[in-house]
Amino acid sequence: MTTGAVTVPVYQTSTYQQDGIGKPRGYEYSRTGNPTRQALEQALASLEGGRYGLAFASGVAATTAVFQLLRPGDQVVAGDDLYGGTYRLLERVYRPWGLHVDYADVTDPAAFAASIKPNTRMIWIETPTNPLLKIADIASLATIARKSKALLVVDSTFASPYFQRPLELGAHIVVHSTTKYLGGHSDTIGGVVVLSEEEAYQQTKFYQNAAGAVPGPWDCWLILRGIKTLAVRMREHERNALHLARLLEKHPKVERVYYPGLESHPQHKLAQRQMSGFSGMISFEIAGGYPAVEQFVSRLKLFLLAESLGGVESLVCYPPKMTHSALDPAERKRRGIRDNLIRLSVGIEHIADLEADLLGALGE
Ligand SMILES: *Cc1c(COP(=O)(O)O)cnc(C)c1O
Numbered sequence: 001m002t003t004g005a006v007t008v009p010v011y012q013t014s015t016y017q018q019d020g021i022g023k024p025r026g027y028e029y030s031r032t033g034n035p036t037r038q039a040l041e042q043a044l045a046s047l048e049g050g051r052y053g054l055a056f057a058s059g060v061a062a063t064t065a066v067f068q069l070l071r072p073g074d075q076v077v078a079g080d081d082l083y084g085g086t087y088r089l090l091e092r093v094y095r096p097w098g099l100h101v102d103y104a105d106v107t108d109p110a111a112f113a114a115s116i117k118p119n120t121r122m123i124w125i126e127t128p129t130n131p132l133l134k135i136a137d138i139a140s141l142a143t144i145a146r147k148s149k150a151l152l153v154v155d156s157t158f159a160s161p162y163f164q165r166p167l168e169l170g171a172h173i174v175v176h177s178t179t180k181y182l183g184g185h186s187d188t189i190g191g192v193v194v195l196s197e198e199e200a201y202q203q204t205k206f207y208q209n210a211a212g213a214v215p216g217p218w219d220c221w222l223i224l225r226g227i228k229t230l231a232v233r234m235r236e237h238e239r240n241a242l243h244l245a246r247l248l249e250k251h252p253k254v255e256r257v258y259y260p261g262l263e264s265h266p267q268h269k270l271a272q273r274q275m276s277g278f279s280g281m282i283s284f285e286i287a288g289g290y291p292a293v294e295q296f297v298s299r300l301k302l303f304l305l306a307e308s309l310g311g312v313e314s315l316v317c318y319p320p321k322m323t324h325s326a327l328d329p330a331e332r333k334r335r336g337i338r339d340n341l342i343r344l345s346v347g348i349e350h351i352a353d354l355e356a357d358l359l360g361a362l363g364e
Contacts, residue, residue: 008039010221032209036217040224041192044182047161047227048174050194052201054208055220059157059177060085061213062191064093066153066173067122068207069200072098074121079106079136080335081129083155083177084319088326107267109140116148126155128271131283131319131343132336133158133258135267138274142170151200157181160310162234163277172197180310181279184226184233188219233312236348237280243351244344244358245282253292253362255340258283280346281309283319286362289340293318296342299361302353309345314354317343 011034016027027033037055045053056062063086070076078090080103090101104111106125123145127136138154145152153173154166160181166174176182178190195201208214215223238261245259257264260271261278271278286292297305303316307323317323319341320332327335346354 008036008221008224010217011035012217030217031212031214034214034217034220036220036224037215040215040220043224043227044161044176044178044192045194047165047230048156048167048194049165050167050174051196052194052205054193054201054204055178055215055223056191056193056208057213057215057219058189059083059155059175059179059191060089062175062177062193063089063155064213065193065204065207065211066124066175067094067099068211069151069203070094070099070121073100073119075100075102075117075119076122076124077102077104077112077115077120077150078123079125079127079129079134080104081106081132081134082126083130083157084324084326086124086126086155087324091326106136107134109137109144112141113144116144116150120148120150122151122153124153124155126158127164128158128260128279128281130158130281131258131317131324131341133260133265133281133283135260135265135271135274137270138166138169138171142172145172146170157310158281159275159279160230160234162230163238163279164275167194167196169274173200178223178226179308181234181237182226182230182310183223184229184311185222186308186311186313188222190215190219190223233348234277234279237310237346238277240348240351240354241280241282241344241346242278244346244354247355247358248282248284251359251362253287255285255287282344282346284342284344285338285340286342287340293340293342295363296361299363300357301360302349302357303344303361309343311345312348314347314349314357315345317345319343 041053125136151172154171174194303314
């Protein structure tokens, strides 16, 4: 503002000089507020069409902050396909704390309606889900939540605000791991909560300062920089993913492909209605069980074996032993995560290189 710099400065400061006792110039201490973080929070709120954004040190910290809107004895109904860390938080932190946790088939709004109890305060879903790329009907779930005076929270990390804006469909709160598409370059960890309702905002903002899991100014700056190219990156992620999903679907060594952009996806029509694109995540089941998974992964050259997603470089992940290792084998089976499931985060490299890498690893 003062210099005309076209980028937001990194305010690398922990504290701020005050003009007199009780006369701060708008900032007092960087856990409470920091101009770089505030710029990020405003950018994220604007992308989601919400009034307020609150940035956190990780997606999990953002998730924790939202669950803090609840009290022991309250019930949350969560979708049955979830990021492993969210499941771990619910089962190992919040259930012992006194939260009542139930799960419902994320593709079936009636299953959520049937799980509502007098103490239900929140419906928590991801869509598309991790790792099975299921699609939840946000508008229908918002109606169910409103009827029972519960909050509908959508973890929209897999879609990014470029392809999906849950608040416009009736959700109360949107959560992102900004580590993923929003940051976009696999170089920082962060999370955000976006919402419009005053009371929930004030409570979450209080918690952000009181519990203190805030991102530093440099991390905020990196995410702000990532956001500038979100649109172009998302279009490339999707273009590459759609091409590879179609290729995998026809491949004899592939038993099943999960990608909401395929006509064969059970919620393809719903995805078309509530999203403007299908993003860059694909899961598939390989023929030949676990030995085939190991062989495939070891033959890949371009796709890097790593957790996380949403960066410009392509990654491959084996959910049962990586992102979803918090679920024991029986729980994984119940949720449909098979031992031959592979998850791809398709990057923005040249499609011919990605295709050659996949086909080579599948053994053609
Ligand atoms: C990665 C991820 C999270 C957790 O975010 P972190 O930044 O790793 O703490 C939450 N939800 C989804 C869908 C994710 O992919």
